[in-house]
Amino acid sequence: MQETDTKLLANVLPNLPESIQAAIVAVEDFKGETTVTLKRESVRAVIQFLKTDPNFRFDVMMDLFAMDYLKYSSEQPERFAVVYYLVSLLQGRRVRLKVFVPEEDPTIDSIHDIYKAANWFEREAWDLYGIVFNAHPNLIRILCHTEFVGHPLRKDYPSDQYQRLKTAAPSEGL
Amino acid sequence: MHTTLTPPESAKYLRLNLGPSHPATHGTLRVLVDLEGEIIRDMKLEIGYLHRCFEKMAETHTWNQVIPFTDRLNYVSAMMNNVGYVRSVEKLLGVEPTKRCQRVRVILCELSRIIDHLVCIGANAVDLGALTTFWYFFRERENVYDLFEALCGARLTTSVTRVGGMYKDLPEGWLEWCRRVVNHLPRTLDDVETLLTANRIWIDRTKGIGVISKESALDYGFTGPCLRATGIPYDIRKAMPYYDYDKFAWDVVTETGGDTYSRYLVRMGEMRQSLKIIHQCLDDMPGGSINIDDWAVVLPPKDQVYNSIEGLMAHFKLIMHGIRPPAGEVYDCTEAANGELGFFISSDNQGRPYRVRVRPPCFAIYQAFPEMCIGQTVSDAVATLGSLNIVAGELDR
Numbered sequence A: 001m002q003e004t005d006t007k008l009l010a011n012v013l014p015n016l017p018e019s020i021q022a023a024i025v026a027v028e029d030f031k032g033e034t035t036v037t038l039k040r041e042s043v044r045a046v047i048q049f050l051k052t053d054p055n056f057r058f059d060v061m062m063d064l065f066a067m068d069y070l071k072y073s074s075e076q077p078e079r080f081a082v083v084y085y086l087v088s089l090l091q092g093r094r095v096r097l098k099v100f101v102p103e104e105d106p107t108i109d110s111i112h113d114i115y116k117a118a119n120w121f122e123r124e125a126w127d128l129y130g131i132v133f134n135a136h137p138n139l140i141r142i143l144c145h146t147e148f149v150g151h152p153l154r155k156d157y158p159s160d161q162y163q164r165l166k167t168a169a170p171s172e173g174l
Numbered sequence B: 001m002h003t004t005l006t007p008p009e010s011a012k013y014l015r016l017n018l019g020p021s022h023p024a025t026h027g028t029l030r031v032l033v034d035l036e037g038e039i040i041r042d043m044k045l046e047i048g049y050l051h052r053c054f055e056k057m058a059e060t061h062t063w064n065q066v067i068p069f070t071d072r073l074n075y076v077s078a079m080m081n082n083v084g085y086v087r088s089v090e091k092l093l094g095v096e097p098t099k100r101c102q103r104v105r106v107i108l109c110e111l112s113r114i115i116d117h118l119v120c121i122g123a124n125a126v127d128l129g130a131l132t133t134f135w136y137f138f139r140e141r142e143n144v145y146d147l148f149e150a151l152c153g154a155r156l157t158t159s160v161t162r163v164g165g166m167y168k169d170l171p172e173g174w175l176e177w178c179r180r181v182v183n184h185l186p187r188t189l190d191d192v193e194t195l196l197t198a199n200r201i202w203i204d205r206t207k208g209i210g211v212i213s214k215e216s217a218l219d220y221g222f223t224g225p226c227l228r229a230t231g232i233p234y235d236i237r238k239a240m241p242y243y244d245y246d247k248f249a250w251d252v253v254t255e256t257g258g259d260t261y262s263r264y265l266v267r268m269g270e271m272r273q274s275l276k277i278i279h280q281c282l283d284d285m286p287g288g289s290i291n292i293d294d295w296a297v298v299l300p301p302k303d304q305v306y307n308s309i310e311g312l313m314a315h316f317k318l319i320m321h322g323i324r325p326p327a328g329e330v331y332d333c334t335e336a337a338n339g340e341l342g343f344f345i346s347s348d349n350q351g352r353p354y355r356v357r358v359r360p361p362c363f364a365i366y367q368a369f370p371e372m373c374i375g376q377t378v379s380d381a382v383a384t385l386g387s388l389n390i391v392a393g394e395l396d397r
Helices: A003-012 A040-052 A118-129 B054-058 B064-071 B078-093 B099-127 B132-152 B174-196 B200-206 B214-219 B260-283 B302-307 B309-321 B361-366 B369-373 B378-388 B392-396
Strands: A024-030 A033-038 A060-068 A080-088 A093-101 A107-109 A132-134 B014-018 B030-036 B039-046 B328-336 B339-347 B355-359
Touching: A003 A024, A003 A033, A024 B328, A033 A040, A033 B328, A040 A080, A040 A093, A040 A107, A060 A118, A060 B339, A060 B355, A080 B339, A093 A107, A118 A132, A118 B361, B014 B378, B030 B378, B039 B369, B039 B378, B054 B064, B054 B355, B064 B078, B078 B099, B078 B328, B078 B339, B099 B132, B099 B174, B099 B260, B099 B378, B132 B174, B174 B260, B200 B260, B200 B378, B260 B378, B302 B309, B339 B361, B361 B378, B361 B392, B369 B378
Parallel strands: A033 A093, A107 A132
Antiparallel strands: A024 A033, A060 A080, A080 A093, B014 B030, B030 B039, B328 B339, B339 B355
């Protein structure tokens, strides 16, 4: 982390312990919003800490979604990213966490047991972007049809492509 | 691809499809339940019946062309989606709408919140067999839709905002008309409260039904009336005020039951608070332009387009290339009828969004539906579903 990053971080997440700071790759401020980029392997540890630590108590996971930077104008560290948006109602604090995920190994640890909300949001990120959430209990499609092939929100999936369903039969289970 | 419910212990449980053709599921929600008699023992949800890949479509259109798509998210209160989306784009562009525009947006948002709650409570009561309240509420809803129609020509899918302003200014006499509509509403609210709030059957059907605890609600990412019904006074209009919401006199309505009855009370209370806000807006409506004065963002007036080269060029540029926000990513949220409606937008300085992500409040809330229903009867599940106000357009996008 650079010195400017440390200052920015102090605004949004003051007095982080060393172990958590070590998981942070970069801090970026844009239009008054701070984005904290994390190392992929420590995402669970950081989120667990932010949720339970009495100084922070981020009690709500407001959003979780993926990004595909394949055609982005400026170079990004990896093709995919998973973005977490945590909110602390008590302190009125909000923070955006970003984790870059490489194309050749699009996996990341699931946080479904830290926030119950993450379950469906992670399923959606898998469905639309093909990000695999390790140890997710039920990583199946949620918005697209079960016969759908590919991940529609990836930038290399053509926006005008059609897929024909093989069967009209409803699924047996879910 | 499929997982299954916990295997039924012998033939003890009956497996049943509740929807998508069940009237309470509006043709878009499939609920698979395991029943022991009338009691729900396990439940799985299937969504996606109304998935239109809004987020993919947004990437192939200009920034202003996305607005009509947002109508189709929560189509019961389309204007709030319009406002939520353009707020994000305006934040990225760094433009602030005029005071008059902000006031008009507040009025439209609060009217939308009222009709959204009217539909929610009305439909919830119909699902439980109380038809009268539905007609009372829908009369009021029609009045509000007449107002919307006078403003923008559409009733349901309004597309009323533009980045940097509105589609057009209010027509003459609209504010007085609005005041008449708003003045008529409290009587209907009183009527329905008389019919429902102390009604023995209504209380029996809703009190203690579909309960969710404070902790669980937070864990599932609840926002809006469903969160406030558990006793947490969180409202973005107070927590992160926008459009002068902090300057109006109004209160956040909370209840502590976390059940269907509490959600009903919260919505009834919120409608009265919205009326208070609308009255304050009507009393103090600033004059001036409704659009900002920047031809790189909003279309120039028609006489400028027809009579000056600058106006014509600005019009041509905006129609052909659209606005070009700087590269970057912003998230902006507004308090919609169901809770926090967030738009995360990413731009790479092109005429089209690189990514538009909607944070739909329903998605988080509906996920908790099994937890609220297991151990209760099928008819209780119907009562609970109505009170969550799941709008499939927003849930599935």
